[in-house]
């Protein structure tokens with residue numbers, strides 16, 4: 001088809017041509033509902049965040065792992081009434097298999113640990129940064145995907161595991177300028193709930209369901225909470241006792257209620273003592289109302305919160321000693337946390353701590369003369385061979401255009417290949433910040 005080109009308002013030449021014959025309809029250029037694109041400026045911020053996730057994980061001696069974003073649906077089918085279950089992004093594939101986009105990473109970790117079996121010595125310390133999915137009615141306009149940083153320790157039964165994990169998150173916060181005045185951790189244990197319910201004859205299966213219901217405290221009315229607890233066979237007395245314990249904010253109070261013989265109080269005391277040794281006591285507080293919304297937690301649970309109380313939980317985690325055995329694996333203790341990529345960015349915005357992550361290219365190389373396009377390529381390759389970043393101008397553009405691009409990409413130097421200099425084996429080098437200009441021989445260019 002014939003085409004003519006005319007510069008339009010943006011100065012960009014467009015081809016005025018009849019659309020190709022297979023032109024059907026203009027596609028929707030937005031990503032699917034609830035998902036995001038990462039154009040360069042957003043991708044730089046994401047890379048900055050993930051760089052800190054990775055640096056802290058390596059500082060703590062954790063190894064990076066990953067799993068397919070697509071898993072068998074059965075990995076996530078739990079009958080405890082979790083929100084993550086209602087919102088499973090699942091479907092039947094063309095092989096009639098029930099599959100799901102992972103809503104979290106921990107089940108995949110459990111699957112891989114079992115798969116590896118005895119070939120991987122304990123303790124396992126793995127971390128992952130993976131995209132997780134949920135399918136919820138867009139009525140709530142919430143995102144359907146986010147990236148989660150996970151760190152997990154498999155094979156350590158003591159609360160030293162949880163203490164180490166909390167230390168890694170504190171380390172992360174400090175690295176990005178968040179202090180104990182901005183953020184804290186609410187810490188409790190599901191063994192508190194277990195020890196209260198053990199005073200009443202409550203079926204074993206009610207425990208996980210009761211945790212999921214209690215996690216909704218503050219999100220739905222108390223009447224609804226009590227009603228749902230009755231539905232999972234908790235007596236009125238058990239419910240009253242439970243709600244009284246859940247309002248406790250001090251270990252002393254809890255000890256008065258449960259005594260100091262139980263695991264719950266002992267483990268929490270040990271964790272607070274370890275926090276002292278790690279140097280993050282000012283970051284943590286006991287809060288019996290924390291249970292977290294995942295069914296598989298069995299012991300210590302914790303969540304990072306913003307002290308201004310404006311944002312949802314920043315991160316959360318805990319001990320899940322039964323998950324591997326429920327998947328048919330050995331009875332191996334485990335603990336871990338998940339840290340989403342959304343709330344932390346909101347927090348950094350709130351605290352004016354968002355980093356400036358500029359695009360940076362050392363050199364922009366160009367020739368104003370079409371015959372020297374090859375020479376410019378030679379110069380670019382020479383510099384790149386020395387580890388220098390080069391934005392090579394790929395068409396002969398007016399100098400004004402080159403300066404504009406150089407400014408946009410923050411180039412430090414403009415290398416201009418001119419005819420007369422090139423014949424003498426020289427190029428023009430301009431330091432863009434100072435305007436200083438020199439002719440340099442190729443051999444001296446570095």
Ligand SMILES: CC(=O)Nc1cnc2ccccc2c1
Nearest residue numbers: 132133134143144145146342
């Ligand atoms: C604040 C936010 O984006 N939350 C979020 C977004 N997407 C998810 C996807 C799966 C599971 C949890 C998710 C949580």
